[in-house]
Amino acid sequence: MATINWDEIYETALDWTKEAREYILVKMKESFQISTKADQDDLVTDVDKGVENFFQEKLAAAFPDHRLMGEEGSAQAVKDLTGVVWILDPIDGTMNFVHQERFFAISLGIFQEGEGMIGIVYDVMGDELFTSRKGRGAFLNGAPLPRLIESPLNEAILSINAGWIINDRRLEELVRKARGIRTYGSAALEIAYVAAGRLDAYISHNLAPWDIAGGSVILKEVGGIMTNDKGSELTFLEKDTFLAAKPSIYQDVLSIINK
Numbered sequence: 001m002a003t004i005n006w007d008e009i010y011e012t013a014l015d016w017t018k019e020a021r022e023y024i025l026v027k028m029k030e031s032f033q034i035s036t037k038a039d040q041d042d043l044v045t046d047v048d049k050g051v052e053n054f055f056q057e058k059l060a061a062a063f064p065d066h067r068l069m070g071e072e073g074s075a076q077a078v079k080d081l082t083g084v085v086w087i088l089d090p091i092d093g094t095m096n097f098v099h100q101e102r103f104f105a106i107s108l109g110i111f112q113e114g115e116g117m118i119g120i121v122y123d124v125m126g127d128e129l130f131t132s133r134k135g136r137g138a139f140l141n142g143a144p145l146p147r148l149i150e151s152p153l154n155e156a157i158l159s160i161n162a163g164w165i166i167n168d169r170r171l172e173e174l175v176r177k178a179r180g181i182r183t184y185g186s187a188a189l190e191i192a193y194v195a196a197g198r199l200d201a202y203i204s205h206n207l208a209p210w211d212i213a214g215g216s217v218i219l220k221e222v223g224g225i226m227t228n229d230k231g232s233e234l235t236f237l238e239k240d241t242f243l244a245a246k247p248s249i250y251q252d253v254l255s256i257i258n259k
Contacts, residue, residue, distance in 0.1 A: 051090030087213035093186030107188035109213025119217025156200035191215025201245035
């Protein structure tokens with residue numbers, strides 16, 4: 001087996017992500033097409049598809065033995081995480097992109113044999129670039145992110161979609177016990193915010209691998225914990241519930257949502 005040059009892959013992935021951001025910024029000044037998927041609230045634009053096609057073409061030319069699992073079509077061919085797999089959400093937070101023109105990100109996780117090696121989450125409008133490499137720490141615009149500090153649940157800021165709180169009475173207890181609740185509409189950014197200490201936990205009922213792949217590598221490097229809502233390990237091959245939290249409150253949150 002050929003030696004993998006992770007320095008090259010990391011720098012290349014960063015360059016492509018920055019190019020993709022510039023493409024998005026240019027397209028935002030023009031008109032773009034919006035359509036829906038199976039759910040009328042699940043939006044997709046030709047910009048999403050353009051970013052994914054960009055990565056697909058670049059990857060085929062530079063690393064032909066790597067595979068792309070992307071939200072807008074290329075994921076259908078990926079049934080396992082053997083070898084090196086790039087897991088991409090070209091625009092995480094498409095609804096925010098369409099309606100608010102902010103709080104959306106390019107999310108990329110690069111996995112080897114199922115293990116996250118590189119994580120990139122780029123807040124396109126905020127120009128905040130969260131990055132990580134396995135065993136080398138996590139960074140925000142090149143500055144190291146510190147390990148997560150301990151704090152109790154009653155001082156925690158949690159990110160939970162308001163609609164889920166209405167439909168799941170267990171989440172009400174979390175709302176009452178936490179200091180505050182936020183929601184941003186981009187899973188990749190919310191996981192990155194946990195890694196940066198801006199949030200203490202993030203909970204979702206239904207996320208795909210490309211929603212969480214990039215952020216998961218970043219969060220792991222600062223000591224965060226990620227599982228599904230039953231405490232089981234994530235597969236990064238199918239949709240699942242999701243819990244990301246700093247270690248000091250992870251077990252408290254998990255216990256409450258499993259009552």
